[in-house]
Every structure is written in C-alpha cells, then in structure tokens.
Amino acid sequence: MSTTIPIGPFHPVLEEPEYITLQVEGETVVSADIELGRIHRGMELLAQEKTFDQDVFLVERICGICSASHSWAATLAMEDIVGITVPDRARYLRTIVHELERLHSHMLWVGLAGHIIGYWTIFMWGWKYREPVLDALEAITGNRNNYAWYCPGGVRRDVPDEVWPPVLKSMDEFAEKTSMLINVILNDPVILGRLKGVGILTKEDAIAYGVLGPTARGSGVDIDVRRDEPYGAYDEVDWDVIVQPDGDCLAVGVVRLLEMIEATKIIKQCIKKLPKGEIRNEVREIPRGEGIGRIEAPRGECFHFIRSNGTNMPERHKMRAPTFLNIPSYRPRVKGETISDATLIFAVIDPCYSCTERIAAIDPGGSKIANGRDLMKLSHQKTEWLRKNL
Amino acid sequence: MSKQVLENLKTKFGDRVDIHEHSPKRAYVAVSNDDWMTVLRHMYEVEGGRLTTATGSDRSTGVELLYHFAFDREGTVVNIRTTLDKPFPKIEALTQYYPAADFIEREIFDFLGVEFVGHPDPRKILSSHDRPADFHPMRRDE
Incomplete structure (x- = not known):
C-alpha cells in the first residue's frame, strides 16, 4: 500500500517555494509529483511594457544569484538582433563578473548541501569562504548582487586599475581554501556514504530530460555553452569543462567543486590579460528582428529570445532559466530511493524557483x-x- | 552553422520547409502544422538536437510556436516555427516522444491556451490555482 507524503510549500532546507507529493511504500519512494507556481511574478509580460534598456534591469531581478547571467543573456539577444560586437575590454569585464557569480553560487550550494546532510561545518566554511567573492563583486561593480553591469553593446562602468590586485589576491586565497574544502569533502567517509550512489540520473535520462549545467555534466553529458558557443572571453583563456560519469549526488557535487577552481583560473587570466580601451559600443536603437542569447549560468544554460518590432520595447521576451529543465529530472532520480534521501535529491540540481517562474x-x-x-x-x-x- | 542539419531538412522536406539563416549560428525554419511533428521528431531523433526551450507568442496571424533546438557540438541554434489558428489553437505534443518538452509545453498551454494533443500530463504549471480555465494571460484577444 502506498502512502502520500506532502513536502512543501517550501523546500525544508532551501526555503525555496515548491510543493512535492511523494508516493512511498514503506521507506521507499515510488513516485514524485512537483507543483510549481508559488513565486510567479509576471516577468515576461512586464518585459513587454519596458524599454530595452529597462529590460536589462528587469531580468537582472529574476534571481538574486543569477543576476549577471540573465542580464548577459538578454544583452546577447539584443546584440544578436542589432548585429554588433562589443569592445575587447567589455568582453573581459563581463567574463570576470560572470565567473565571480559562478563562484559565489556554487559555494552557496556547497554550504547548503552540507546543511542538508547535517554537516554544519561545511555550511559554516562554505558561506564564510563565499563572502570574499561578494566583496570582490562589490569592489568591481559596486554591488554585492544585481550588479547593473551589462548593457547592450558593453558594460556600464569601467574599473580603475587599483581594484585588481586585491581581487587577484582574494582569488588565490579562495582557490587555496576551496582546494582544502574539496579534500575534506572527498576524503570524509560520512559525506561519501551519504552522497555516493544516491539519486542516480543516467546519461540516457539526462539527455531525454534535456537537463543542463552541472546536473548534465554530473551525468556524463559533456555540454557547456562557454565552450560550445564561446561568448565573452572564454575562448581566449585556458580552462577545462568538468564532466563526471556517475550521475549520483556526489558526481554533481564534485562537478560544482572543481568548477570553482576552474572559475578562479578564468578570473585570474582575464584580469592579467584585461585589454585597455573602450567599454561600450553605442546601441542607438534595436531594429525589427529576432535574437537569441544563451550563456552558461551557474545552474546551466540560460536562454533568452527577444523579438523586436522596431519600437523601443520588445514585442516578446522569452526567458528560460536552467532550473526549469532540471526540475523534471527529480522523477527518475528519486524513484526507489528512501524518504531521507529525497530532500537531498530535490536539492542536488540547486533549484532556483524564482528563476523558473516569471511569466x-x-x-x-x-x-x-x-x-x-x-x-x-x-x-x-x-x-x-x-x-x-x- | 549546422549546414548539414539544414541540408538534410531541405533534402527530406523540400519546399515544405522555409529556411532563413539569420547568422552563422542561428537559423529559423518555418513549417506547416501538418509537417510539425515530423520535423520536430527529425530534429531530435535523427539530428540529435537538444530542445532548449520553446517560445509561444500571440501574434496577429495566430498563436506562433517557436521550438529552439540547440546543437551543442556546433554551438548553433535551429528554430522551428509554426502558426496555429485562433481562437482554439491545437497541435500534437512533442512530450510523447521527448520528455524534455513536458514542462515547456505545459507552460505554453498555461499562458497561451494551446491544446497539446497526446500530452501525458496536460495540467497548468505556473499560473495561479484559481485561474479560470478559459483565461490565458499571454493571449491578446480579450
């Protein structure tokens, strides 16, 4: 006989609004149904009422963590319509802020994952190491979140040279501490026991469900927009795409941990190679047309489609955050697992419902x-x- | 560009597909309602495209569906477009063959009222629980 267990309307740990109905037999999960729509704010409709310049600020507010990702994807879509390129310095500045965002997003998840499995030390360490990244973002852009950094044609502000040495030093320290944290996590028998072999998403399922980002790469699907369709300065710096074949919670965690090290490498190279010159090509108007912008947000590919009818407002602005495609992968993941592992499995994609619900x-x-x-x-x-x- | 993908589409469907290459990385392909599912299945099953998302929009000609297929090895996006008649747009659901389309098609149903025939779980997804069944917020025909 199966029993129904409701989880929600908030994730027990992440404080993300979701409602999951688990069907269980004894301790074993038979099926899961996910209900969304609890943090829905009408962003796509609002975007049609704003000018292109205001739109960038609007999409920045889709999510506090991915604010650089959405605004960059939206500006790429606008630049695709206009058909312009951005100055070299702007490409590097955009990349630096985007990778800093990846660092703080991944570190936040590592802390929460520690919290979920009851390992409070990881939570405390993770969030402590995350703080200098936010400080670096504030030093560069003026804000901890919602950076108001991206605009069609380039970036909004230039950065004085004296900002970079402390950021470089902070990246070195971050990489050192993260390496220590990775060693702790990968050598702790309790953590391995809790994560290894739990919530497996096979490569076939990952492709069928179209999952993205670390969720896909943790299941052996080698996709990363930064390498596949290089934007910013990603094709001019040396870094690796991290792929793990196992598909369990540990594999996804390892992808995120190692990606942080790669991100520090990208940031340091970008700062060292940062070209001098203009930061913005002027975009006077967005002509009639359709444009697509996609970038690799911390959780996976972030996709923006914009249709312009030649006025100063978009006729249609479609925004798709990675969590929207990652959520359905709960179903194959949670089947046959125990209830105690379900909360961890629901958190492994690093769900971000604010991103997902916005129409x-x-x-x-x-x-x-x-x-x-x-x-x-x-x-x-x-x-x-x-x-x-x- | 996914030159090969576009060539294959031309060979297989001939004049029934209208291809517009926007840039080396982006192409838009318009098809009729009748060819819709054959072309989508060709994109996923034969060409190995990844359905990254779909955009539904209410335009003067009807409700337009635009399915975005990403080809990760080439770093390109090929978009398949069709227009459905109002006031009751209806089309076959890709979800039957490709689970990734599940939430994507439910979202279009929710906000534009497109009926996806054969969808295994045709419920609303994001809008308020007490939204009237015949009210779709992104429709412009009120």
Missing part, C-alpha cells in the same frame, strides 16, 4: 492583469501617501 501576473480573481503601468501608478500613489502622512 504573467493575475490577481486571485483572475479578472485583471496588472501591467507595468498599473504597478507604476500604484507605486506613485504610495509615494504620494507617504509624503502626506509621514
């Missing part, structure tokens, strides 16, 4: 769509109220 805003009655102008009006009304009453 249309409707009120509970379903009778009115709040568009950008309505929201702006509400905001103005609130400001007026505050001025009179405070």
